[in-house]
Amino acid sequence: MTKEKILKAAINQYSLHNYHGATMKKIADEVNIKPASIYFFYKNKEELFLAAFKWILESHFTYIQNIMGEVIEQPILKIYQTIIRKTVAYHSERQNETNAYISLVNSPPAEIKPFLHHHMQHFDSWMEQTLTEQMQKKYPDISEEKIIKITKQFLIIMDGIFWEINLYEKEELERQIEYAINIIECLLREEVK
Numbered sequence: 351m352t353k354e355k356i357l358k359a360a361i362n363q364y365s366l367h368n369y370h371g372a373t374m375k376k377i378a379d380e381v382n383i384k385p386a387s388i389y390f391f392y393k394n395k396e397e398l399f400l401a402a403f404k405w406i407l408e409s410h411f412t413y414i415q416n417i418m419g420e421v422i423e424q425p426i427l428k429i430y431q432t433i434i435r436k437t438v439a440y441h442s443e444r445q446n447e448t449n450a451y452i453s454l455v456n457s458p459p460a461e462i463k464p465f466l467h468h469h470m471q472h473f474d475s476w477m478e479q480t481l482t483e484q485m486q487k488k489y490p491d492i493s494e495e496k497i498i499k500i501t502k503q504f505l506i507i508m509d510g511i512f513w514e515i516n517l518y519e520k521e522e523l524e525r526q527i528e529y530a531i532n533i534i535e536c537l538l539r540e541e542v543k
Contacts, residue, residue, distance in 0.1 A: 353391050355381045358446075360402040365449035369399065369459040396461045403454055403462060406447050407469045411476075413440055418480055426488050429481070430504055430534050434511055434527055441515050442523075448515060477505060489542055496541045503537055 359380040363372035374395055378385040392398035414437065421432045441448040458466050478501050485497040507530050514526050 352381070352383070352387075356383075356388055356391060356398070357402045357405055360398050361406065361450045362446045364399065364402065364453065365446045368453055368457070369462075372399075374398075396459075399459070400462055400465060402450075403466065404469075406451055407466075407473075409447075410440070410451075411469075411473055414473075414477070422484065426485055427531075427535060427538060429484060431531050434508065434530060437508065438511060438515060438523065438527060441512065452513075452516065474505060478502065492541060500537055500541055504534060507533060 356377060359377045360372065362380065363376050366372070367376070374385045374388055377398070378388055388398065392401065414433070417433055417436050418429075421429045424432070441451075454462070454466060478498070481501045481504065482494075482497055485492070485500065486494070489497070511527060511530050514523060518526060
């Protein structure tokens, strides 16, 4: 329980102060323990933040895998719509994690950059492969090149929507999501015709 509280406090402090401003003392104060107690679980700040970021990234990855499992038999546009909407909902409900993630991606500490890069490559490869397989099943007559192109375009649109989560209020964000879905629909219509 204390270990999980420390991770959540580290994420909160990182979202507020970034890596260098999120001190062990601030984290300990938030959990109401002595800073030395953190070292019972983590040998240093780097290890603590690596565990916190790993937890954020793996939780998100698991969530997306679960979404994919729920919609895998749906039409491809429905898959894309669901991924966008549920990803936005997930990140909107977890503001501290999202802020920490955005900060991490914008300026990753050198010690954590290799881990982040590896995770992002793994996530993108999995998403690309999964969506490509679904496109190939649902549209066997489309060339693999076109399918990969649509999939990569979708991932770029997803990245754009992700960055807008903190920029727009709920109604505006909903309009942005609709625009993104319209773009995907147009891309699919163009390639599938």
